[in-house]
Amino acid sequence: MYGNDFNVPDEVAGAGLGAGAPGGPSHLLDEVAAAERALREAGAARVADPGVAADGDELLRYFDAVIEADQKIEPRDWMPDAYRQGLIRQIAQHAHSEIIGMQPEGNWISRAPSLKRKAILLAKVQDEAGHGLYLYAAAETLGVSRDALVELLLAGRQKYSSIFNYPTLTWADVGAIGWLVDGAAIVNQVPLCRCSYGPYARAMIRICKEESFHQRQGYEILHTLAHGTPGQKAMAQDAVNRWWYPSLAMFGPPDADSTHSQQSMTWKIKRFSNDELRQRFVDMCVQQASVLGLDIPDPDLRWNEQRQAHDYTQPDYTELMRVIKGDGPCNRQRAAHRHAAHADGAWVREAAAAYAAKRNAPTTKAAA
Numbered sequence: 244m245y246g247n248d249f250n251v252p253d254e255v256a257g258a259g260l261g262a263g264a265p266g267g268p269s270h271l272l273d274e275v276a277a278a279e280r281a282l283r284e285a286g287a288a289r290v291a292d293p294g295v296a297a298d299g300d301e302l303l304r305y306f307d308a309v310i311e312a313d314q315k316i317e318p319r320d321w322m323p324d325a326y327r328q329g330l331i332r333q334i335a336q337h338a339h340s341e342i343i344g345m346q347p348e349g350n351w352i353s354r355a356p357s358l359k360r361k362a363i364l365l366a367k368v369q370d371e372a373g374h375g376l377y378l379y380a381a382a383e384t385l386g387v388s389r390d391a392l393v394e395l396l397l398a399g400r401q402k403y404s405s406i407f408n409y410p411t412l413t414w415a416d417v418g419a420i421g422w423l424v425d426g427a428a429i430v431n432q433v434p435l436c437r438c439s440y441g442p443y444a445r446a447m448i449r450i451c452k453e454e455s456f457h458q459r460q461g462y463e464i465l466h467t468l469a470h471g472t473p474g475q476k477a478m479a480q481d482a483v484n485r486w487w488y489p490s491l492a493m494f495g496p497p498d499a500d501s502t503h504s505q506q507s508m509t510w511k512i513k514r515f516s517n518d519e520l521r522q523r524f525v526d527m528c529v530q531q532a533s534v535l536g537l538d539i540p541d542p543d544l545r546w547n548e549q550r551q552a553h554d555y556t557q558p559d560y561t562e563l564m565r566v567i568k569g570d571g572p573c574n575r576q577r578a579a580h581r582h583a584a585h586a587d588g589a590w591v592r593e594a595a596a597a598y599a600a601k602r603n604a605p606t607t608k609a610a611a
Protein backbone atom coordinates (compact mmCIF):
# COMPACT_ATOMS: atom_id res chain seq x y z
CA MET A 244 0.00 0.00 0.00
CA TYR A 245 2.65 2.52 0.97
CA GLY A 246 5.20 3.49 -1.64
CA ASN A 247 8.55 5.15 -1.13
CA ASP A 248 6.95 8.59 -0.78
CA PHE A 249 5.59 7.77 2.66
CA ASN A 250 7.61 5.96 5.29
CA VAL A 251 5.39 3.32 6.79
CA PRO A 252 5.42 3.86 10.53
CA ASP A 253 6.16 0.63 12.43
CA GLU A 254 2.80 0.74 14.13
CA VAL A 255 1.05 1.00 10.74
CA ALA A 256 2.65 -2.21 9.53
CA GLY A 257 1.99 -3.77 12.93
CA ALA A 258 -1.67 -2.74 12.89
CA GLY A 259 -2.39 -4.68 9.77
CA LEU A 260 -2.12 -1.96 7.16
CA GLY A 261 0.87 -3.51 5.46
CA ALA A 262 0.72 -5.42 2.19
CA GLY A 263 -2.19 -7.82 1.91
CA ALA A 264 -3.55 -7.20 5.41
CA PRO A 265 -7.20 -8.20 5.89
CA GLY A 266 -9.46 -5.20 5.44
CA GLY A 267 -6.53 -2.99 4.49
CA PRO A 268 -6.27 -1.21 1.16
CA SER A 269 -3.71 -3.68 -0.25
CA HIS A 270 -6.18 -6.45 0.44
CA LEU A 271 -8.76 -4.52 -1.57
CA LEU A 272 -6.24 -4.09 -4.38
CA ASP A 273 -5.72 -7.87 -4.35
CA GLU A 274 -9.45 -8.18 -4.94
CA VAL A 275 -9.21 -5.76 -7.86
CA ALA A 276 -6.39 -7.85 -9.37
CA ALA A 277 -8.48 -11.02 -8.95
CA ALA A 278 -11.48 -9.30 -10.59
CA GLU A 279 -9.25 -8.26 -13.50
CA ARG A 280 -8.11 -11.88 -13.99
CA ALA A 281 -11.71 -13.12 -13.77
CA LEU A 282 -12.74 -10.54 -16.37
CA ARG A 283 -10.15 -11.84 -18.83
CA GLU A 284 -11.17 -15.45 -18.23
CA ALA A 285 -14.86 -14.55 -18.67
CA GLY A 286 -14.01 -12.91 -22.01
CA ALA A 287 -12.26 -16.08 -23.21
CA ALA A 288 -15.13 -18.50 -22.34
CA ARG A 289 -18.52 -17.43 -23.66
CA VAL A 290 -21.84 -19.18 -23.11
CA ALA A 291 -22.98 -20.36 -26.58
CA ASP A 292 -24.73 -17.49 -28.35
CA PRO A 293 -28.36 -18.29 -29.40
CA GLY A 294 -27.84 -16.71 -32.83
CA VAL A 295 -29.58 -13.87 -34.65
CA ALA A 296 -32.86 -15.74 -35.21
CA ALA A 297 -33.46 -16.26 -31.47
CA ASP A 298 -36.83 -15.21 -30.00
CA GLY A 299 -37.51 -13.37 -26.72
CA ASP A 300 -37.51 -16.47 -24.50
CA GLU A 301 -34.27 -17.78 -25.96
CA LEU A 302 -32.63 -14.38 -25.53
CA LEU A 303 -33.70 -14.16 -21.90
CA ARG A 304 -32.42 -17.71 -21.26
CA TYR A 305 -29.10 -16.73 -22.82
CA PHE A 306 -28.91 -13.55 -20.71
CA ASP A 307 -29.66 -15.52 -17.52
CA ALA A 308 -27.07 -18.16 -18.46
CA VAL A 309 -24.36 -15.54 -18.97
CA ILE A 310 -25.11 -14.02 -15.55
CA GLU A 311 -25.27 -17.45 -13.93
CA ALA A 312 -21.89 -18.42 -15.43
CA ASP A 313 -20.33 -15.21 -14.06
CA GLN A 314 -19.51 -14.04 -17.57
CA LYS A 315 -20.01 -10.51 -18.84
CA ILE A 316 -22.89 -8.93 -20.69
CA GLU A 317 -21.39 -6.81 -23.47
CA PRO A 318 -22.99 -3.90 -25.37
CA ARG A 319 -23.70 -6.13 -28.41
CA ASP A 320 -25.66 -8.63 -26.27
CA TRP A 321 -29.39 -8.63 -25.80
CA MET A 322 -30.39 -7.54 -22.29
CA PRO A 323 -33.71 -6.91 -20.52
CA ASP A 324 -34.73 -3.27 -20.69
CA ALA A 325 -34.87 -2.99 -16.88
CA TYR A 326 -31.23 -4.20 -16.70
CA ARG A 327 -30.22 -1.55 -19.25
CA GLN A 328 -32.16 1.23 -17.51
CA GLY A 329 -30.91 0.19 -14.06
CA LEU A 330 -27.33 0.31 -15.25
CA ILE A 331 -27.79 3.69 -16.92
CA ARG A 332 -29.24 5.02 -13.66
CA GLN A 333 -26.40 3.74 -11.49
CA ILE A 334 -23.52 4.49 -13.88
CA ALA A 335 -24.86 8.00 -14.57
CA GLN A 336 -25.22 8.73 -10.85
CA HIS A 337 -21.74 7.43 -10.33
CA ALA A 338 -20.31 9.58 -13.16
CA HIS A 339 -22.11 12.69 -11.87
CA SER A 340 -20.69 11.99 -8.38
CA GLU A 341 -17.16 12.00 -9.74
CA ILE A 342 -17.75 15.32 -11.51
CA ILE A 343 -19.53 17.08 -8.63
CA GLY A 344 -17.03 15.44 -6.25
CA MET A 345 -14.30 17.62 -7.73
CA GLN A 346 -15.81 20.69 -6.07
CA PRO A 347 -15.26 20.16 -2.33
CA GLU A 348 -11.57 19.36 -2.83
CA GLY A 349 -11.10 21.82 -5.70
CA ASN A 350 -11.96 24.42 -3.08
CA TRP A 351 -8.53 23.77 -1.48
CA ILE A 352 -6.26 23.63 -4.55
CA SER A 353 -5.32 27.30 -4.31
CA ARG A 354 -4.91 27.08 -0.53
CA ALA A 355 -2.94 23.85 -0.15
CA PRO A 356 -0.19 24.33 2.46
CA SER A 357 2.75 23.58 0.11
CA LEU A 358 3.59 23.22 -3.57
CA LYS A 359 3.89 19.44 -3.14
CA ARG A 360 0.46 19.21 -1.49
CA LYS A 361 -1.00 21.38 -4.22
CA ALA A 362 0.42 19.22 -7.03
CA ILE A 363 -0.89 16.04 -5.38
CA LEU A 364 -4.35 17.49 -4.83
CA LEU A 365 -4.48 18.82 -8.39
CA ALA A 366 -3.61 15.35 -9.72
CA LYS A 367 -6.28 13.76 -7.56
CA VAL A 368 -9.00 16.18 -8.65
CA GLN A 369 -8.01 15.63 -12.29
CA ASP A 370 -8.32 11.87 -11.71
CA GLU A 371 -11.93 12.40 -10.59
CA ALA A 372 -12.67 14.15 -13.89
CA GLY A 373 -11.12 11.16 -15.68
CA HIS A 374 -13.30 8.76 -13.67
CA GLY A 375 -16.35 10.75 -14.72
CA LEU A 376 -15.29 10.39 -18.36
CA TYR A 377 -14.70 6.60 -18.15
CA LEU A 378 -18.13 6.23 -16.57
CA TYR A 379 -19.98 8.44 -19.07
CA ALA A 380 -18.27 6.40 -21.80
CA ALA A 381 -19.46 3.15 -20.13
CA ALA A 382 -23.02 4.56 -19.95
CA GLU A 383 -22.87 5.50 -23.65
CA THR A 384 -22.38 1.83 -24.56
CA LEU A 385 -25.95 1.34 -23.27
CA GLY A 386 -27.35 3.69 -25.90
CA VAL A 387 -27.57 6.98 -24.05
CA SER A 388 -25.48 10.03 -24.94
CA ARG A 389 -23.18 11.81 -22.53
CA ASP A 390 -24.83 15.13 -23.47
CA ALA A 391 -28.22 13.76 -22.45
CA LEU A 392 -26.87 12.59 -19.08
CA VAL A 393 -25.16 15.92 -18.42
CA GLU A 394 -28.44 17.69 -19.21
CA LEU A 395 -30.25 15.47 -16.70
CA LEU A 396 -27.68 16.33 -14.04
CA LEU A 397 -27.95 20.05 -14.78
CA ALA A 398 -31.75 19.85 -14.66
CA GLY A 399 -31.54 18.14 -11.25
CA ARG A 400 -33.26 15.04 -12.66
CA GLN A 401 -30.44 12.62 -11.88
CA LYS A 402 -28.70 12.19 -8.56
CA TYR A 403 -25.11 12.32 -7.40
CA SER A 404 -23.66 11.09 -4.12
CA SER A 405 -24.98 12.79 -0.98
CA ILE A 406 -21.45 13.14 0.39
CA PHE A 407 -20.50 15.98 -1.93
CA ASN A 408 -23.11 18.27 -0.41
CA TYR A 409 -21.01 18.79 2.71
CA PRO A 410 -18.53 21.67 2.98
CA THR A 411 -14.74 21.46 3.25
CA LEU A 412 -14.02 23.89 6.08
CA THR A 413 -10.32 23.25 6.76
CA TRP A 414 -7.29 21.66 5.07
CA ALA A 415 -7.83 18.60 7.28
CA ASP A 416 -11.10 18.03 5.41
CA VAL A 417 -9.04 17.19 2.33
CA GLY A 418 -7.35 14.47 4.41
CA ALA A 419 -10.68 13.24 5.81
CA ILE A 420 -12.20 13.09 2.32
CA GLY A 421 -9.27 11.02 1.09
CA TRP A 422 -9.28 8.65 4.03
CA LEU A 423 -13.01 8.29 4.64
CA VAL A 424 -14.81 9.29 1.41
CA ASP A 425 -12.34 7.64 -0.97
CA GLY A 426 -12.09 4.77 1.53
CA ALA A 427 -15.87 4.28 1.44
CA ALA A 428 -15.82 4.68 -2.34
CA ILE A 429 -13.22 1.89 -2.67
CA VAL A 430 -15.07 -0.49 -0.37
CA ASN A 431 -18.22 0.12 -2.42
CA GLN A 432 -16.50 0.00 -5.80
CA VAL A 433 -14.13 -2.97 -5.52
CA PRO A 434 -17.09 -5.39 -5.80
CA LEU A 435 -18.27 -3.39 -8.85
CA CYS A 436 -15.10 -4.62 -10.62
CA ARG A 437 -17.01 -7.93 -10.77
CA CYS A 438 -20.18 -6.30 -12.08
CA SER A 439 -21.94 -8.37 -14.76
CA TYR A 440 -21.82 -5.54 -17.32
CA GLY A 441 -18.40 -5.63 -19.02
CA PRO A 442 -17.80 -1.93 -19.76
CA TYR A 443 -18.72 -0.91 -16.19
CA ALA A 444 -16.54 -3.66 -14.67
CA ARG A 445 -13.57 -2.64 -16.83
CA ALA A 446 -13.97 1.05 -15.94
CA MET A 447 -14.15 0.14 -12.24
CA ILE A 448 -10.86 -1.76 -12.30
CA ARG A 449 -8.97 1.29 -13.45
CA ILE A 450 -10.90 3.59 -11.14
CA CYS A 451 -10.25 1.44 -8.07
CA LYS A 452 -6.51 1.39 -8.71
CA GLU A 453 -6.54 5.19 -8.81
CA GLU A 454 -8.86 5.50 -5.80
CA SER A 455 -6.31 3.55 -3.79
CA PHE A 456 -3.82 6.37 -4.36
CA HIS A 457 -6.50 8.86 -3.35
CA GLN A 458 -7.19 7.13 -0.08
CA ARG A 459 -3.51 6.95 0.66
CA GLN A 460 -2.96 10.68 0.07
CA GLY A 461 -5.80 11.48 2.50
CA TYR A 462 -4.48 9.07 5.10
CA GLU A 463 -1.03 10.61 4.81
CA ILE A 464 -2.39 14.15 5.27
CA LEU A 465 -4.26 13.09 8.41
CA HIS A 466 -1.26 11.13 9.70
CA THR A 467 0.93 14.24 9.33
CA LEU A 468 -1.62 16.49 11.06
CA ALA A 469 -2.33 13.95 13.81
CA HIS A 470 1.39 13.80 14.59
CA GLY A 471 1.89 17.56 14.35
CA THR A 472 1.05 20.32 16.82
CA PRO A 473 -1.91 19.97 19.23
CA GLY A 474 -3.77 22.49 17.03
CA GLN A 475 -3.16 20.40 13.90
CA LYS A 476 -4.27 17.24 15.66
CA ALA A 477 -7.45 18.98 16.86
CA MET A 478 -8.12 20.12 13.29
CA ALA A 479 -7.73 16.53 12.02
CA GLN A 480 -10.06 15.20 14.74
CA ASP A 481 -12.66 17.87 13.96
CA ALA A 482 -12.60 16.88 10.26
CA VAL A 483 -13.03 13.19 11.10
CA ASN A 484 -15.92 14.09 13.45
CA ARG A 485 -17.74 15.90 10.64
CA TRP A 486 -17.08 13.38 7.83
CA TRP A 487 -17.64 10.09 9.66
CA TYR A 488 -21.44 9.81 9.55
CA PRO A 489 -21.88 11.32 6.04
CA SER A 490 -19.30 8.73 4.86
CA LEU A 491 -21.32 5.90 6.42
CA ALA A 492 -24.43 7.29 4.69
CA MET A 493 -22.69 7.07 1.29
CA PHE A 494 -23.48 3.34 1.23
CA GLY A 495 -27.16 4.20 0.84
CA PRO A 496 -30.28 3.44 2.87
CA PRO A 497 -30.38 0.37 5.12
CA ASP A 498 -31.08 -2.87 3.26
CA ALA A 499 -34.72 -2.94 4.34
CA ASP A 500 -35.30 0.43 2.63
CA SER A 501 -33.12 -0.11 -0.44
CA THR A 502 -35.24 -0.03 -3.60
CA HIS A 503 -32.76 -1.51 -6.05
CA SER A 504 -30.45 -3.81 -4.07
CA GLN A 505 -32.32 -7.06 -4.49
CA GLN A 506 -32.73 -6.83 -8.26
CA SER A 507 -29.19 -5.45 -8.70
CA MET A 508 -27.78 -8.36 -6.72
CA THR A 509 -29.77 -10.91 -8.72
CA TRP A 510 -28.29 -9.43 -11.87
CA LYS A 511 -24.82 -9.31 -10.26
CA ILE A 512 -24.53 -5.57 -10.76
CA LYS A 513 -24.13 -5.20 -7.00
CA ARG A 514 -22.38 -8.07 -5.22
CA PHE A 515 -23.05 -7.01 -1.62
CA SER A 516 -25.85 -5.14 0.08
CA ASN A 517 -25.54 -1.55 1.37
CA ASP A 518 -25.33 -2.73 5.00
CA GLU A 519 -22.74 -5.43 4.27
CA LEU A 520 -20.43 -2.88 2.67
CA ARG A 521 -21.04 -0.31 5.41
CA GLN A 522 -20.01 -2.92 7.99
CA ARG A 523 -16.88 -3.78 6.03
CA PHE A 524 -15.95 -0.09 5.92
CA VAL A 525 -16.41 0.39 9.68
CA ASP A 526 -14.27 -2.66 10.45
CA MET A 527 -11.54 -1.37 8.14
CA CYS A 528 -11.53 2.14 9.63
CA VAL A 529 -11.31 1.16 13.29
CA GLN A 530 -7.81 -0.22 12.95
CA GLN A 531 -6.66 2.65 10.73
CA ALA A 532 -8.03 5.28 13.16
CA SER A 533 -6.06 3.78 16.01
CA VAL A 534 -2.87 4.06 13.96
CA LEU A 535 -3.69 7.67 13.12
CA GLY A 536 -4.26 8.34 16.81
CA LEU A 537 -7.69 9.80 16.00
CA ASP A 538 -11.05 8.83 17.46
CA ILE A 539 -14.04 7.64 15.52
CA PRO A 540 -16.85 9.82 16.90
CA ASP A 541 -19.08 6.96 18.03
CA PRO A 542 -19.25 6.16 21.76
CA ASP A 543 -21.07 2.90 20.98
CA LEU A 544 -18.44 1.55 18.60
CA ARG A 545 -17.19 -1.77 19.95
CA TRP A 546 -16.05 -5.21 18.78
CA ASN A 547 -18.79 -7.82 18.84
CA GLU A 548 -17.12 -11.18 19.40
CA GLN A 549 -20.20 -13.12 18.37
CA ARG A 550 -20.63 -11.32 15.03
CA GLN A 551 -16.85 -10.97 14.51
CA ALA A 552 -17.57 -7.37 13.51
CA HIS A 553 -17.95 -3.98 15.16
CA ASP A 554 -21.25 -2.73 16.50
CA TYR A 555 -21.67 0.92 15.55
CA THR A 556 -24.19 3.76 15.48
CA GLN A 557 -26.03 4.07 12.19
CA PRO A 558 -25.93 7.39 10.34
CA ASP A 559 -29.02 9.57 10.34
CA TYR A 560 -30.95 8.22 7.34
CA THR A 561 -33.52 11.03 7.58
CA GLU A 562 -30.67 13.44 6.98
CA LEU A 563 -29.46 11.26 4.06
CA MET A 564 -32.88 11.42 2.40
CA ARG A 565 -33.06 15.18 2.96
CA VAL A 566 -29.63 15.67 1.36
CA ILE A 567 -30.50 13.36 -1.56
CA LYS A 568 -33.67 15.39 -2.16
CA GLY A 569 -31.64 18.60 -2.48
CA ASP A 570 -31.68 20.05 1.01
CA GLY A 571 -28.12 19.43 2.20
CA PRO A 572 -25.69 22.13 3.34
CA CYS A 573 -24.21 22.71 -0.15
CA ASN A 574 -26.66 21.27 -2.73
CA ARG A 575 -27.56 24.66 -4.20
CA GLN A 576 -23.96 25.82 -4.31
CA ARG A 577 -22.81 22.60 -6.03
CA ALA A 578 -25.55 22.87 -8.68
CA ALA A 579 -24.86 26.56 -9.32
CA HIS A 580 -21.13 25.91 -9.69
CA ARG A 581 -21.71 23.03 -12.15
CA HIS A 582 -24.06 25.22 -14.24
CA ALA A 583 -21.45 28.00 -14.36
CA ALA A 584 -18.62 25.57 -15.24
CA HIS A 585 -20.74 24.03 -18.00
CA ALA A 586 -21.51 27.45 -19.49
CA ASP A 587 -17.85 28.50 -19.20
CA GLY A 588 -16.82 25.35 -21.06
CA ALA A 589 -19.18 25.93 -24.02
CA TRP A 590 -16.43 27.42 -26.19
CA VAL A 591 -14.21 24.36 -25.61
CA ARG A 592 -16.99 21.99 -26.69
CA GLU A 593 -17.71 24.13 -29.76
CA ALA A 594 -14.03 24.30 -30.71
CA ALA A 595 -13.62 20.52 -30.28
CA ALA A 596 -16.73 19.86 -32.41
CA ALA A 597 -15.51 22.25 -35.14
CA TYR A 598 -12.08 20.60 -35.14
CA ALA A 599 -13.60 17.12 -35.36
CA ALA A 600 -15.86 18.23 -38.24
CA LYS A 601 -12.85 19.68 -40.06
CA ARG A 602 -10.86 16.47 -39.65
CA ASN A 603 -13.76 14.34 -40.83
CA ALA A 604 -14.54 16.53 -43.87
CA PRO A 605 -13.64 14.91 -47.22
CA THR A 606 -10.30 16.26 -48.43
CA THR A 607 -10.14 17.84 -51.91
CA LYS A 608 -6.83 17.47 -53.70
CA ALA A 609 -5.28 20.80 -54.51
CA ALA A 610 -5.17 21.47 -58.27
CA ALA A 611 -1.80 20.70 -59.78
Ligand code: FAQ
Nearest residue numbers: 337340341344371403404405428493494495501502503504
Ligand atom coordinates in the same frame (compact mmCIF):
# COMPACT_ATOMS: atom_id res chain seq x y z
N1 FAQ B 1 -26.34 9.58 -2.40
O1 FAQ B 1 -31.99 1.31 -3.70
P1 FAQ B 1 -30.76 2.03 -3.24
C1 FAQ B 1 -16.76 8.78 -5.07
C2 FAQ B 1 -30.33 6.72 -3.84
S1 FAQ B 1 -17.97 8.18 -6.07
C3 FAQ B 1 -27.30 9.87 -3.30
O2 FAQ B 1 -29.99 1.42 -2.14
P2 FAQ B 1 -28.66 1.47 -5.14
C4 FAQ B 1 -15.41 9.03 -5.68
C5 FAQ B 1 -30.28 5.68 -4.95
O3 FAQ B 1 -29.62 6.19 -6.08
C6 FAQ B 1 -19.38 8.07 -4.99
N2 FAQ B 1 -28.28 9.00 -3.61
O4 FAQ B 1 -29.84 2.35 -4.51
C7 FAQ B 1 -14.91 10.33 -5.24
C8 FAQ B 1 -31.72 5.41 -5.14
O5 FAQ B 1 -32.33 6.50 -5.86
P3 FAQ B 1 -33.04 6.32 -7.31
C9 FAQ B 1 -20.53 7.53 -5.73
C10 FAQ B 1 -28.27 7.79 -2.98
O6 FAQ B 1 -28.33 2.08 -6.45
C11 FAQ B 1 -14.30 10.50 -4.01
C12 FAQ B 1 -32.29 5.50 -3.74
O7 FAQ B 1 -31.39 6.31 -3.00
N3 FAQ B 1 -20.40 6.11 -5.86
O8 FAQ B 1 -17.03 8.95 -3.96
C13 FAQ B 1 -27.28 7.45 -2.07
O9 FAQ B 1 -29.00 0.03 -5.11
C14 FAQ B 1 -13.81 11.74 -3.61
C15 FAQ B 1 -32.45 4.14 -3.07
O10 FAQ B 1 -31.16 3.52 -2.82
C16 FAQ B 1 -21.25 5.41 -6.64
O11 FAQ B 1 -22.12 5.96 -7.28
C17 FAQ B 1 -26.28 8.39 -1.77
N4 FAQ B 1 -25.29 8.16 -0.89
O12 FAQ B 1 -27.46 1.69 -4.11
C18 FAQ B 1 -15.03 11.43 -6.09
C19 FAQ B 1 -21.00 3.92 -6.70
N5 FAQ B 1 -27.52 6.20 -1.63
O13 FAQ B 1 -31.94 6.04 -8.29
C20 FAQ B 1 -14.54 12.69 -5.69
C21 FAQ B 1 -21.98 3.20 -7.57
C22 FAQ B 1 -28.65 5.78 -2.25
O14 FAQ B 1 -34.00 5.19 -7.20
C23 FAQ B 1 -13.93 12.85 -4.45
N6 FAQ B 1 -23.31 3.20 -6.98
N7 FAQ B 1 -29.09 6.75 -3.06
O15 FAQ B 1 -33.70 7.63 -7.60
C24 FAQ B 1 -23.73 2.28 -6.07
O16 FAQ B 1 -22.97 1.42 -5.63
C25 FAQ B 1 -25.16 2.33 -5.65
O17 FAQ B 1 -25.87 3.09 -6.60
C26 FAQ B 1 -25.38 2.93 -4.21
C27 FAQ B 1 -26.90 2.98 -3.94
C28 FAQ B 1 -24.72 2.04 -3.17
C29 FAQ B 1 -24.82 4.35 -4.13
